[in-house]
Amino acid sequence: MGTLTTRFSTIQDPDEKHKFLLNMGPQHPCTHGVLRIVLEMDGEYAMGIDPILGYGHRMHEKMAECRQWSGFYPNTGRIDYGGAIPYNHGYCALIERMAGIEVPERAEYIRVITVELNRIASHFLGVGAYVIDLGAFTPILYMFDDREDILDALEDITGSRLTYCHHRVGGVSKDIDDLFIKRTRAIIKNIRSRFDMYDRLVTGNIIFQKRTKDVGIIPVEMARRYGATGPVLRGSGLGFDIRKNEPYSVYPEFDFDIPTGENGDAFDRYMVRMLELEQSLRIIEQALDKLPDGPVMAKVKRVKLQPGDCSFSVEAARGMLTYYLVGDGSNVPYKLKIRVPSYSNLSLLEELCKGSLIADLVSAMGSLDLIIPEIDR
Amino acid sequence: MIDYYQIVAQIMFVAFILLTIIGALLSVNAKILMHSVLGLAVCLLGVAGLYFYLGSMFLSLMQIMIYVGAVCIVLVFGIMVGFTPNESAQKNDIGRNTLLGIVASGIAGLGLVITIFGKTSWETSAATVGDFSIEWIGENLLLKYCLAFELISVILLIAIVGAIILAKGGREEGL
């Protein structure tokens, strides 16, 4: 680690001699991966916070420039392993927008269904990991129980359980069948019946409330300044959601709400995630009801990326995901930029946790629901 | 048969004395501040054992509870909070006042030992009234020696308030 210098590599000021550095990570239970945070500690108070990235860097953007656009499909699922399908969706939609391809309606519905299922799975992962950060080990396993059903269902149509590669330019690679529809309805019913249990076990628990309320408060102004999106922004009270504000796919046809918080503290962010589960379930239900017949794949001729640029934003599980592509006429992207939500959410951390207890730092960081490989890419 | 038990008891007695002496020496000579407090803890444990021989189990337990369990821990706490991890391993400076220390403590100790052996002949009282049970202490503490009880309560109260004020003032300044 010696080669990486930080802002706090040494403490020079003699007045600050009683402060000391604490390396949190890259191997630490609360950083969910290989994030390293250098903390300048004064007792148990973190006075300076410096997140250091790059331990899980895999050059996804460079890889996109080195291969045909179709070769980037498997990468999209590996950027954010928690919620992979929105990434898949965003990339396909980007190419479709660039090449002007119309997607069959059934394919769009299937996309929405899988994306929302994946969003639920991702929120279960994020919330469960957050509760583990607070010290309770059991809720995540109940949530994984539900998540497992979703993964099973998704495996049935996408073929994999975590790094999906299901959406294709022009449609989806595999149609859904009646078994899947039946199964998904059962999953919706099951998850609905478990909300009450989560309320009693986690949300209502006084220790949980004390640990999360008034911890890591993000005012709307601050969230906007850092470009935070997703549940982090919505927890602060601003109901910004790409699905509503900049509708894509078939989302305008569904009736769903954007849950928002009030105080912007960790508890609100947690609650927004829990309420979004219900909204996702509603979307899936409506999509299953309205599911039209037809092909799931459009006729796609050879796609050349025209000179010029194009971008497409989707609402991933953790916030706004934007793909920005510059083409040069060949079928290899000249440049692909991915704007991931976790990156801007992480950049909040320093201002958010300055001068807070290390326990609050863990709580606030967990509530941002970061996926570190997504930040490193 | 009783001799056998006596031997064991005497060996343990010597062990306690050695514990006290070693602990005391360690606590003043240790190069690391933490070792010094640990030496104090060892010494206090030894003294607790001696209290046992002096017939008061209650006091020896109190010694462990208050001295080792509270005072020493507060000291260690002070070291760990007040000094950064690097500094708490700092060496005690040796040598500045060593000669003065040896002379002063030598004179004081010698004077005491001379007093013990030379000047006074202690009369051992033959019969002691009462037993060493805690009921006895408790009764005396609340009736006969009530003032000591009241005094210590007041002192502890003042200490708590003072400690809180001192420690809190520092924190507000720091933040």
Next chain:
Amino acid sequence: MDFIVDIIAKYSLVRILISFSLLIAIIMLNAIVMGYLERKICARIQRRWGPMEVGVQGWMQMFLDGVKLLAKQLIVPREANPFLFRMAPLLCFTPVAMAFAVIPFSESFYAMDLNIGLIYLLAMGSLNVFAILIAGWSSNNKYSLFGALRSVAQNVAYEIPILLSLLAVVLVTTSFNFKEIVAYQSGLLSFWMCQPVAFIIFLVAGCAETNRVPFDLPEAESELTAGYFTEYGGFSFGLFAIAEYGNLFIMSSVATTVFLGGWNGPFGLDFYSGPILGVFWFLLKVFILMLIMIWVRWTYPRVRFDQLMNLSWKYLIPFSLVNLLITAFIVKII
């Protein structure tokens, strides 16, 4: 002086040696049984199987884990203080072993009968912090140091409610002797019924004193990786675990003797007062308490440090003081 000879004469050396080795065996066995139960119950709470591979329902898992720990090398970090680093697990284990000496398993099955047994147990309990401190400091690791610091403040704060809640019972029994306290509860009445506040306060504070969730701040996994024993491996780590379960046993057995009637049958069901049944009742109550602590551990999140202090100073201590005053008042009147 005669006092100590008396004690040695009363319990002959052979008896002391035998009981000491028996106590060590009990502590080890307790750690193994509790480790197994904890893993199994936590697994069932989380709807998993838990250890299943070695033996029926994996009952041999903990023995094999112990063997594995024994076989591992003790690695001393270069910057650590080697002497203290090696001493700390032993120091952690010794007070636990000593405290076991006064635990009354039944009317005649105990190692030592002290007339101030309760104070003895508390004194030994206060020594436990010292070992944690030494372990945390000597590792020369900042996480360990944090764990140690938290542990000190926690133990100092929670010894007060423990003492006060026990005193409320002692006021009634007028004795620190476990035997007399148990004898007081031989009938239908035991103290958890007439001192419920003290009982609850003791359980909560005991949870904190033994560093169990929701008060496991010294070893808070998600914050401090493993707290004061971050740097330990092999059997010195095992000794910490054994001492933790030993402490749990001690706390539960104090609660059992003081509040649940010790070796007496429940609700005065004293149809057979032999030593074996007494041990059975005692262990049953102790294990029920320990299982409750396991159950609690796998349900709650961890509290924050200032909340921990608030709980002690704002809730437990005032309540136990009021409880003590009321008890004193009633005892004086009656």
Next chain:
Amino acid sequence: MSHYFSEIFTGGKSLLVGLGVTFKALTSPVVTVQYPREKIDISPNMRGHIDLIKDSESKNGLHRCISCGLCARNCPCSCIVVKGEKQEGVKGKVLKIFTLEFSKCSLCGLCVESCPTSAIDFSDEYELAAFSREAFNFDLLKRVQQGDTK
């Protein structure tokens, strides 16, 4: 002051309710399986590594591959090697080498989609562990000749 007591009451109640939830879970059946002994059925659509489909009705009586190399060209990880040879008397190429370097494969399924004759498909093997990297260099042609495929 009333807030003080009401917090004790609601807090205590929430803690007891939480205990109730876990107790209910304690008494309910286990949801996991003992993996190496019990196995749950995997989805028929699972994407494993690819395999040549055995097809006795095809021209060469074994598989449908025409050695066009589309799968190898479409593979983002370049983990497929396909080589065919012209042979006397046979129309088209004859497959000589078809290997998959599975340790590089990212299981995207583009090869299967691009195959014009549907000659390859996903296998349902998932217990693939080995000590060396070379163990994952599958010779698919050999596998289909030996009849290891489904």
Next chain:
Amino acid sequence: MIIISNNLNIYLILAAFLFAIGLYGMIRHKTLIGMLVSTELILNGAGLNFMAFNKFTAPDPAVGQIITLFIMGIAAAEAAIVVSFILAVYRKYKTSDPESLKELIG
């Protein structure tokens, strides 16, 4: 059989030793905490003395014990207050060396 533990002088000498070594440490130690440690040694010497006299010479055995308890209480209060004082000093002057606290000399 010599019963050494029944000899008053041994306790007295040990107490004198504790006092002397406490004095030595008090003079020699450079840090405030080290000096506090030495103070505790001196207090212990006093306590041991009280207990010894209590056992061997006093007509009423409660006195010595109560005084020793008193000393323990004082020691605890003293330790708490001194440690908080040291922390306050440390925060303000960033040192715990008593000789470098020039401002406090007056």
